[in-house]
Amino acid sequence: MGLVLAAVLATLVVAPLSGLIVGMAAGPGKVRTYYIAVDEVEWDYAPLGYNAITGEPFGEEENVFVANGPYTIGSVYVKALYREYTDATFTSLKPRPPEWEHLGALGPLLFAEVGDTIVVEFRNHARFPFTLHPHGVFYQKDSEGAPYADGTSGADKEDDGVPSGGSHTYVWPVPERAGPGPMEGSSILWMYHSHVDEPGDTNAGLVGPIVVAKKGAARTDGRPSDVHRQFVTMFTVFDENRSPYLMENIETYILQKWWPKITAAQKASLLESLLEDEAFAESNLMHSINGYVFGNLPGLDMYLGERVRWYALGMGTEVDLHTPHWHGNTLVWMGARTDVIELLPASMKTLDMIADNPGTWLYHCHVNDHIDAGMLALFRVS
Numbered sequence: 001m002g003l004v005l006a007a008v009l010a011t012l013v014v015a016p017l018s019g020l021i022v023g024m025a026a027g028p029g030k031v032r033t034y035y036i037a038v039d040e041v042e043w044d045y046a047p048l049g050y051n052a053i054t055g056e057p058f059g060e061e062e063n064v065f066v067a068n069g070p071y072t073i074g075s076v077y078v079k080a081l082y083r084e085y086t087d088a089t090f091t092s093l094k095p096r097p098p099e100w101e102h103l104g105a106l107g108p109l110l111f112a113e114v115g116d117t118i119v120v121e122f123r124n125h126a127r128f129p130f131t132l133h134p135h136g137v138f139y140q141k142d143s144e145g146a147p148y149a150d151g152t153s154g155a156d157k158e159d160d161g162v163p164s165g166g167s168h169t170y171v172w173p174v175p176e177r178a179g180p181g182p183m184e185g186s187s188i189l190w191m192y193h194s195h196v197d198e199p200g201d202t203n204a205g206l207v208g209p210i211v212v213a214k215k216g217a218a219r220t221d222g223r224p225s226d227v228h229r230q231f232v233t234m235f236t237v238f239d240e241n242r243s244p245y246l247m248e249n250i251e252t253y254i255l256q257k258w259w260p261k262i263t264a265a266q267k268a269s270l271l272e273s274l275l276e277d278e279a280f281a282e283s284n285l286m287h288s289i290n291g292y293v294f295g296n297l298p299g300l301d302m303y304l305g306e307r308v309r310w311y312a313l314g315m316g317t318e319v320d321l322h323t324p325h326w327h328g329n330t331l332v333w334m335g336a337r338t339d340v341i342e343l344l345p346a347s348m349k350t351l352d353m354i355a356d357n358p359g360t361w362l363y364h365c366h367v368n369d370h371i372d373a374g375m376l377a378l379f380r381v382s
């Protein structure tokens with residue numbers, strides 16, 4: 001469906017209800033077009049190669065998760081990630097500016113003000129079918145990006161699973177009800193993720209942030225004019241056992257690297273024992289913030305006195321109950337003062353900090369098991 005037509009239809013569909021649902025219709029605002037592909041990339045959860053929280057080399061406890069060996073994959077996995085390109089040819093990656101370097105494995109930030117329309121030109125460079133399914137913004141059935149028995153057909157099904165090499169245009173108007181609520185500040189967090197095999201797709205890495213600002217609240221670069229800086233952090237235990245790339249990761253980082261000369265029968269037997277081994281499964285649970293473990297997350301830097309907006313996202317499964325804790329500074333969430341916030345899978349929370357205490361500070365999940373497993377980062381107030 002054409003973009004203009006979609007926007008018009010979105011208006012028409014809700015117009016009769018406009019007295020009840022105030023401001024549902026999007027526009028007239030900007031059309032913000034993003035070129036996003038799924039790429040298969042080697043992702044390193046610990047690119048520094050040491051524990052930046054202790055400042056020490058990885059020891060026995062950390063090596064459970066980060067050391068590559070004959071029975072462990074280590075810190076590098078093939079993952080499927082959303083990446084932004086400069087245009088519809090999908091030949092040049094759009095460089096990620098320093099302020100968003102900390103997004104790590106997260107997809108590009110999609111920004112809109114209330115009244116705008118987000119258009120994503122989507123290309124699937126990966127070997128499996130994937131999609132873009134957004135939270136919060138308005139979508140019709142051709143832009144939902146999730147397959148289920150919803151009674152739709154034809155063009156309304158094409159978004160449900162974009163095959164390897166395929167493309168799709170997702171159109172998401174951003175009406176008032178996608179913007180900050182009455183208790184909230186100038187912008188809020190939503191997210192998008194792939195939703196073909198939702199658990200597999202998200203463990204592969206296919207999650208990204210959406211920030212929606214109140215109409216007129218943002219500068220041209222998308223930053224709300226009442227904050228100096230924004231950070232998005234996702235707390236999740238990436239379960240690489242549940243990734244569609246598990247077999248490839250075993251093949252590349254264990255079998256080819258450590259067992260190049262074994263017979264096919266020996267290989268089958270080793271594979272079988274690995275897949276039944278609890279220690280192997282444990283080694284593939286990457287307790288990460290934006291895809292980084294043990295303080296390897298870069299770029300959480302700010303200056304004293306700045307108003308800093310933190311967007312916190314949770315994803316995952318029943319082990320994914322996270323309690324991000326900021327040391328040394330406090331925040332406000334929904335009018336309440338805190339330095340810890342609760343995240344469950346798919347929680348999306350927006351907090352404001354006035355950075356009033358200089359130093360290098362710990363930012364970590366407060367769940368004991370997750371501390372041990374590396375769900376820690378550092379932020380700096382200078």
Ligand SMILES: [Cu+2]
Pocket residue numbers: 235321322323365366367370375
């Ligand atoms: Cu946690």
